[in-house]
Amino acid sequence: MNKKKITIEDVAAAAGVGIATVSRAINNTEGISAKTKAKVLQAIEELGFVPNTSAQSLKVRHTNQIALAVPDIRNAFIPEVAWAVEQAAKHSGYRVVQINTLGNARAELETIRDVKKLHVDGLIMLPLAYPKTLVDLINKSNVPISVINYGKKLDPDVKADIVSLSFQEGRLVMEHLINIGRTKIAYAGAPKDIIEERFFAYEQSLRQVDTSRVFIGDDFTIQTGWQAADYFYSLKDMPDAVYASNDMIAIGLVNRFKELGVRVPEDIAVVGIDNNPWTTLTSPQISSVSIMGNEVARLATELLLQRIRDQRVGAYERVQFDPRLIVRESSVARTHNATYS
Amino acid sequence: MNKKKITIEDVAAAAGVGIATVSRAINNTEGISAKTKAKVLQAIEELGFVPNTSAQSLKVRHTNQIALAVPDIRNAFIPEVAWAVEQAAKHSGYRVVQINTLGNARAELETIRDVKKLHVDGLIMLPLAYPKTLVDLINKSNVPISVINYGKKLDPDVKADIVSLSFQEGRLVMEHLINIGRTKIAYAGAPKDIIEERFFAYEQSLRQVDTSRVFIGDDFTIQTGWQAADYFYSLKDMPDAVYASNDMIAIGLVNRFKELGVRVPEDIAVVGIDNNPWTTLTSPQISSVSIMGNEVARLATELLLQRIRDQRVGAYERVQFDPRLIVRESSVARTHNATYS
DNA sequence: AATCTTTTCGGAAACGTTTCCCGAATCCAA
DNA sequence: TTGGATTCGGGAAACGTTTCCGAAAAGATT
Secondary structure (H helix, E strand, C coil): CCCCCCCHHHHHHHHCCCHHHHHHHHCCCCCCCHHHHHHHHHHHHHHCCCCCHHHHHHHHCCCCEEEEEECCCCCCHHHHHHHHHHHHHHHCCCEEEEEECCCCHHHHHHHHHHHHHHCCCEEEECCCCCCHHHHHHHHHCCCCEEEEECCCCCCCCCCCEEEEECCCHHHHHHHHHHHCCCCCEEEEECCCCCCCHHHHHHHHHCCCCCHHHEEECCCCCHHHHHHHHHHHHHCCCCCCEEEECCHHHHHHHHHHHHHHCCCCCCCCEEEEECCCHHHHCCCCCCEEEECCHHHHHHHHHHHHHHHHHHCCCCCCCEEEECCEEECCCCCCCHHHHHHHC | CCCCCCCHHHHHHHHCCCHHHHHHHHCCCCCCCHHHHHHHHHHHHHHCCCCCHHHHHHHHCCCCEEEEEECCCCCCHHHHHHHHHHHHHHHCCCEEEEEECCCCHHHHHHHHHHHHHHCCCEEEECCCCCCHHHHHHHHHCCCCEEEEECCCCCCCCCCCEEEEECCCHHHHHHHHHHHCCCCCEEEEECCCCCCCHHHHHHHHHCCCCCHHHEEECCCCCHHHHHHHHHHHHHCCCCCCEEEECCHHHHHHHHHHHHHHCCCCCCCCEEEEECCCHHHHCCCCCCEEEECCHHHHHHHHHHHHHHHHHHCCCCCCCEEEECCEEECCCCCCCHHHHHHHC
16 A cells, blocks of 8 residues: 655654654653653554664664574574574574575685675574684674584684583493493494594493494484394394484384384383484483583573673683483383393 | 774775765676776775675665564474575575564564564565454555465465465375275374364265274374374274374374384375475385475565566465375385285 | 767765754753 | 753754766767
8 A cells, every 4th residue: 555665754744743753752762751752652653654674773783683604404403503593582682584504615604794794783603614714704703703513623712602512422321321231332323423522432431342333324314223223133242232323323223123123221222312302202212312402502692692782892702511311211220121021 | 803894985985986986886787997896896805895784775775685484493394495495585696584473473463564674575474374464464565475375275365475285185195095995094183183174185085984083183293193003903993094194193103003013004004294204214114295395485485586576566376286195115005915915 | 180979987865764962841949 | 930950852964875967088970
């Protein structure tokens, strides 16, 4: 209907006040009486006036937006993070614009240029690597940045708040498995483990590793889990526990074991990593360790928002998030089983 | 380092030209010689100048952004859509800002107000319902809108391009099941099926429905599938096929059937809906019908972008997307089985 | 060489806000 | 009442661009 864009000036005219007054009413800054404010507000309502964000941003030099740069929307970890960031941001009145780098390193550089263009107030990024060029760009950009580090060790003096995963998840599952009395622990993973630490933890928890007990499949899928199960089943000396480097593999393991008539956890315990919701949908439910994506994301955005608001600069935070083991049915103490079997 | 914001004016000074010329260089509009353009570009490079998007938008009256309003980021269907929209938009040089309505109807209204504020050039929405107030708001907003309709029938004269799912998925699975010679077909679903059409299709494909063969669980989860399997198993006259109203339920069904020693598909065929990636990870792999979220999303954004570019108004598109059945291991013709059993 | 086209460039006016600064109105106390 | 202190409201400048319009420069045509 209303073809013409209506501006603050129209409102001013309609309400019989000056444009400055209208502005005061909108942002409820002080220096305006309740009466005129009401009058203005009503005029706004009648005209269906909506302030132009571009003009506002241009004037006030910030946009109330933060950018979230993610490598690939389809990785399991990402939606969780995106969700949490969105929540935390919205809660503080910020909008988030997502920038998809597709895991492309060049795009990751491009990102911070975009960030300047858009004049967003801050940036949260999950880089998959830290080439020098990226670090440089970060350091000389003067936009507040939080990085969520779920990859490799990074340059210690990046000028950004960093919340990283502590890579203790492997240790956690090994300790757990040992605690519940398992002695023949196997490992099922994939090559070029993004998080090699997961395998290192396996090695370090054992006096010596029996290489016949480690199975390395092609990828992080259920199929790999199946293959691993078949393999372990074929061993004359079957393991009594398996540490799966992610939940997909763990799920494949318990499915296949069930088919083979191997009882989980009585005959063999299984624990995975990621705390994928699916772990609760299998039978038995699978123990897993949560990487705390939600909390990590929330903290990262809170740090960022804080930095934005306080105009803080320097004194960059460096926090690690420890993963948490969630014990479910697929791994229980041996003594328990004895009672039942 | 560079504390002060540097503007087009600084560039002009540095390059020894006027500010209009700089603008021409940036947007490579014509009316500028190659030589001076190079000069300007270099100055830009040296100063690290980045144009201010807010100022640009204010002037040109558009933002090169489209908004995507989604009910809940965690629904299976949504990430697929979000991804496709993002891809299509980026390909045309548009950025997408996601607005999360949390499925909240009020927030859905608020959305279109936000859209005006932000001055995005268009909006793609997936409303879960179409209250009159929403339709009104859509109709009198003069922002191009595409709606992806995966819910109920909607007001026929919404002023927006609409691409909807055709709700033929139920018919598809029933025809398939009948074609492969199943005669005792059961239904497993959840109450208040978002897409009631799925159940209607079941009723309509049968001369008469044997109510003992329909199981309505609590929700769309695997657990419901388990319960359904138990229930069907308990029947004296077991069905020879079950039509699950979504893949989660289907997965639960085949898992539980396997445990019960019921063979799929020999004893009983199972087919689900949604073409959830997980259907290929079970054994047997589960037949399912794809709702074509990807294609739907891509078309919706293409329609939108087109409308934006051509400033087209009126002549709203109405397209339906037909789902597609993907036959996997969980449903094969009876004659086949005979050979094997 | 002189005029006429055409191309290239710069000045200045917008775009729709916020905010500074100052004048007007209101309030309070004596 | 009157004056001074205080609150309220308006005009105008600024934010950083794009673009219109006219002027200058360059090229083309005799």
